[in-house]
Amino acid sequence: xxxxxxxxxxxxxxxxxxxxxxxxxxxxxxxxxxxxxxxxxxxxxxxxxxxxxxxxxxxxxxxxxxxxxxxxxxxxxxxxxxxxxxxxxxxxxxxxxxxxxxxxxxxxxxxxxxxxxxxxxxxxxxxxxxxxxxxxxxxxxxxxxxxxxxxxxxxxxxxxxxxxxxxxxxxxxxxxxxxxxxxxxxxxxxxxxxxxxxxxxxxxxxxxxxxxxxxxxxxxxxxx
Ligand code: GAR
Numbered sequence: 158x159x160x161x162x163x164x165x166x167x168x169x170x171x172x173x174x175x176x177x178x179x180x181x182x183x184x185x186x187x188x189x190x191x192x193x194x195x196x197x198x199x200x201x202x203x204x205x206x207x208x209x210x211x212x213x214x215x216x217x218x219x220x221x222x223x224x225x226x227x228x229x230x231x232x233x234x235x236x237x238x239x240x241x242x243x244x245x246x247x248x249x250x251x252x253x254x255x256x257x258x259x260x261x262x263x264x265x266x267x268x269x270x271x272x273x274x275x276x277x278x279x280x281x282x283x284x285x286x287x288x289x290x291x292x293x294x295x296x297x298x299x300x301x302x303x304x305x306x307x308x309x310x311x312x313x314x315x316x317x318x319x320x321x322x323x324x325x326x327x328x329x330x331x332x333x334x335x336x337x338x339x340x341x342x343x344x345x346x347x348x349x350x351x352x353x354x355x356x357x358x359x360x361x362x363x364x365x366x367x368x369x370x371x372x373x374x375x376x377x378x379x380x381x
Pocket of ligand 1: 248267276278
């Protein structure tokens, strides 16, 4: 059974694009019910329109506070039949009430190996710190910033002398693979929670070809 998802994004939307592409390719068993952005002019809205996906702009500056905004957002998402909320470059904190409205079925991608370097500039802060391994994380969302049980992570080595633009571009390519993969595991009903730890039910799925220069765990499967 496909899962019904909605994407929240504030910017360019390259992660949203990778999810739309995997759905179109038949690798991800999901129906994208709605794309919402909180920022006028966000590239993600253009991408949704180009793919004929319903999209809405809910400009957060037009609501008096976070509670009121999140209530309106939850309403729109429910009206479109979203079961899972996929935050993909959504640069806002969500309220506890919003998370309860979706019973914990809210996911996020972050451009660092959580719990290190949470927040708006996690990628830049990891590089400035001088880590030799950075990467990205897909996780369930809890109230605290970039917290919540981890579904999948990709560790990406930092190259000698590499600048932020280059590192982030490489991290993005892994986000574009691990996010659709995590969603497909959800669609397959293969993720169970044991406290903070998640278990992935194994199947006979073929592994994806292993790229050089990264470790992704759990390993990607064919199609991702
Ligand atoms: C992604 O790198 C995502 O990890 C990051 O925003 C970018 C959005 O790119 N999210 C965060 O930093 C959340 N703390 P996109 O709009 O091209 O998908």
